[in-house]
Amino acid sequence: MSSNAFPFATLPRTGNLNLTPVTPLLDSDRKPLTKKETSADHPTWCPGCGDFSVLALYFKLIERRKLWHEKITTVAGIGCSSRFPYFVQGHGAHFIHGRALPYASGVSISRPDLHVFVFGGDGDAFSIGGNHFTHTARKNIKLTYVVMDNQVYGLTKNQTSPTSPLGYKSKTDAWGSTDRPINPVKQAIAAGATFVARTSAMSPNHVLAMMEAAMDHDGFSFIQCLSECVEFFPGAFDGAIPRKGGVFNEIAKEHDVTDEYAAYKLADVAWPGQFGIFYKANRPTKNANEAKIIADHRAKVQGMADWQILQKNFDRMK
Numbered sequence: 001m002s003s004n005a006f007p008f009a010t011l012p013r014t015g016n017l018n019l020t021p022v023t024p025l026l027d028s029d030r031k032p033l034t035k036k037e038t039s040a041d042h043p044t045w046c047p048g049c050g051d052f053s054v055l056a057l058y059f060k061l062i063e064r065r066k067l068w069h070e071k072i073t074t075v076a077g078i079g080c081s082s083r084f085p086y087f088v089q090g091h092g093a094h095f096i097h098g099r100a101l102p103y104a105s106g107v108s109i110s111r112p113d114l115h116v117f118v119f120g121g122d123g124d125a126f127s128i129g130g131n132h133f134t135h136t137a138r139k140n141i142k143l144t145y146v147v148m149d150n151q152v153y154g155l156t157k158n159q160t161s162p163t164s165p166l167g168y169k170s171k172t173d174a175w176g177s178t179d180r181p182i183n184p185v186k187q188a189i190a191a192g193a194t195f196v197a198r199t200s201a202m203s204p205n206h207v208l209a210m211m212e213a214a215m216d217h218d219g220f221s222f223i224q225c226l227s228e229c230v231e232f233f234p235g236a237f238d239g240a241i242p243r244k245g246g247v248f249n250e251i252a253k254e255h256d257v258t259d260e261y262a263a264y265k266l267a268d269v270a271w272p273g274q275f276g277i278f279y280k281a282n283r284p285t286k287n288a289n290e291a292k293i294i295a296d297h298r299a300k301v302q303g304m305a306d307w308q309i310l311q312k313n314f315d316r317m318k
């Protein structure tokens with residue numbers, strides 16, 4: 001056949017195409033990624049923003065847990081905190097405001113080899129995304145959701161959020177908020193989340209411990225992480241920062257994390273409250289349930305062509 005039949009084959013090569021076979025690298029031979037290899041764009045947060053600390057600890061988690069670029073999956077909605085995926089070198093998506101969880105659920109169910117991390121803010125999670133939070137929790141989708149709670153809408157420059165305290169003055173509540181704030185930990189437990197924890201960006205070792213425990217949990221793991229907005233709500237969490245005269249009360253070792261009612265009660269302790277794992281339960285994930293339905297169905301139609309499967313379904317509907 002003349003080369004004219006395949007004109008594209010005669011095009012000059014622009015790249016350096018190396019066709020020498022390469023020996024696949026074994027995971028055991030790969031080195032953990034360093035912060036330098038994991039960081040992407042320079043974060044655009046205000047100097048001193050609590051979100052820097054959460055990002056640094058995510059890099060640390062990636063290094064400790066030997067997640068390589070092709071396994072890193074970082075999803076977020078919209079907000080200052082939700083800019084997170086831009087700063088991480090790996091798979092990621094900056095999705096629609098409040099809709100990070102449905103998107104991440106699809107990734108989680110279709111790619112069981114990945115652990116999906118979702119980062120976002122209190123507005124993204126509990127205002128516009130409030131319904132998705134409830135349903136992702138009750139469905140027990142396997143992923144880790146870290147809400148960087150600064151008790152304000154930061155990106156849009158100071159509106160009252162669902163976690164802003166009573167009396168908080170903002171552009172939407174010039175005379176102080178009169179709306180009772182939600183308690184994210186209580187909300188998560190009530191919605192059916194199977195791992196519920198609280199931490200603070202000002203306690204780095206604690207954040208890392210919570211993220212590691214969340215990652216190891218087979219189900220929906222939720223972490224409320226207090227993260228100060230130094231621009232619009234400075235000093236919001238001083239009461240939980242020991243070097244500022246506050247107290248960081250870790251949950252007592254005796255607390256039974258499988259006791260839902262005890263967890264709920266503990267979550268209700270007045271500000272600055274308690275920090276650590278409130279609740280943890282083993283329940284089947286939607287990932288496992290869906291995988292079983294698919295496997296059972298595949299077993300029933302084994303050996304059949306696609307059109308035969310379709311015909312069978314049509315016949316059943318007659």
Ligand SMILES: Cc1ncc(C[n+]2csc(CCOP(=O)(O)OP(=O)(O)O)c2C)c(N)n1
Nearest residue numbers: 078079080081097121122123124153154155
């Ligand atoms: C559908 C839609 N509604 C409203 C907005 C405007 N908006 C962008 S971020 C945001 C709130 C962000 O607050 P939060 O989730 O607490 O994140 P933070 O900036 O505080 O980290 C709002 C209302 C939007 N982008 N899309």
Ligand code: SF4
Nearest residue numbers: 046049080154229230
């Ligand atoms: S506005 Fe607040 S939340 Fe946003 S980057 Fe600045 S300090 Fe952080």
Ligand SMILES: [Mg+2]
Nearest residue numbers: 121122152153
């Ligand atoms: Mg916020």
